[in-house]
Amino acid sequence: MIDQFGLMPQGEGFDPFSVVLFKALQIMAFLFFIALLVIAPQEDKGKVDSKAEFIITVDWPDNHPDDIDTFVQDPQGQIVWFRRREADFMLLDRDDRGGINDFVVVNGQKVPTSTRQELITIRGIIAGEYTVNIYHFAAVTGQPVPVTVMVQKINPKVTIVAKETINLLQGGDEKTAVRFTLDAKGEVTETNRIPRSILQTFQNSSKDGKKWTNGATNGAVSQ
Numbered sequence: 001m002i003d004q005f006g007l008m009p010q011g012e013g014f015d016p017f018s019v020v021l022f023k024a025l026q027i028m029a030f031l032f033f034i035a036l037l038v039i040a041p042q043e044d045k046g047k048v049d050s051k052a053e054f055i056i057t058v059d060w061p062d063n064h065p066d067d068i069d070t071f072v073q074d075p076q077g078q079i080v081w082f083r084r085r086e087a088d089f090m091l092l093d094r095d096d097r098g099g100i101n102d103f104v105v106v107n108g109q110k111v112p113t114s115t116r117q118e119l120i121t122i123r124g125i126i127a128g129e130y131t132v133n134i135y136h137f138a139a140v141t142g143q144p145v146p147v148t149v150m151v152q153k154i155n156p157k158v159t160i161v162a163k164e165t166i167n168l169l170q171g172g173d174e175k176t177a178v179r180f181t182l183d184a185k186g187e188v189t190e191t192n193r194i195p196r197s198i199l200q201t202f203q204n205s206s207k208d209g210k211k212w213t214n215g216a217t218n219g220a221v222s223q
């Protein structure tokens with residue numbers, strides 16, 4: 001019957017069993033492929049599923065012994081830093097002190113982490129200007145430290161607002177990494193790097209005899 005269309009090679013024997021077996025293998029291969037598509041896990045491409053509106057990261061070289069600090073001031077004048085890790089919508093995850101605290105003790109043995117990073121999340125929108133400063137607290141090496149500061153806007157998709165690598169030259173060095181301004185919807189309307197000291201805010205408060213509400217009554221340089 002198949003050969004009525006002249007499709008079968010002439011002179012070769014027709015083996016119905018082989019044809020059926022071949023077709024069955026084709027169907028099984030197809031079904032196996034479909035099954036793989038159904039059960040294969042979705043590829044995770046490292047998406048950050050954060051509820052934050054902005055993330056600020058401050059990184060310095062792995063395993064570096066120096067302690068770098070981050071200060072962020074919001075439009076209301078509130079400051080998040082190592083003495084006040086939550087202020088308005090801002091949250092500092094931890095005070096990374098370099099070689100001093102980048103380890104845990106497990107069974108009596110120090111287990112270090114090489115990462116040197118402080119991370120601040122901003123979980124709501126306040127219109128106005130934010131200032132991000134970095135401070136060289138402990139200069140163990142006595143050498144300049146390259147510090148990379150990145151501000152990312154998370155919603156509706158991740159975009160980099162600013163990324164700067166700044167050398168902190170010595171202990172006590174404070175530098176403005178970025179200042180950025182938000183409108184009421186959280187859109188960034190301006191960025192600049194005009195220096196403005198946040199530590200001076202603390203010191204001016206002390207001189208005026210005011211008790212600074214962020215917990216710094218003797219300046220930020222003592223832990």
Ligand SMILES: [Ca+2]
Nearest residue numbers: 068069095096
């Ligand atoms: Ca620190």
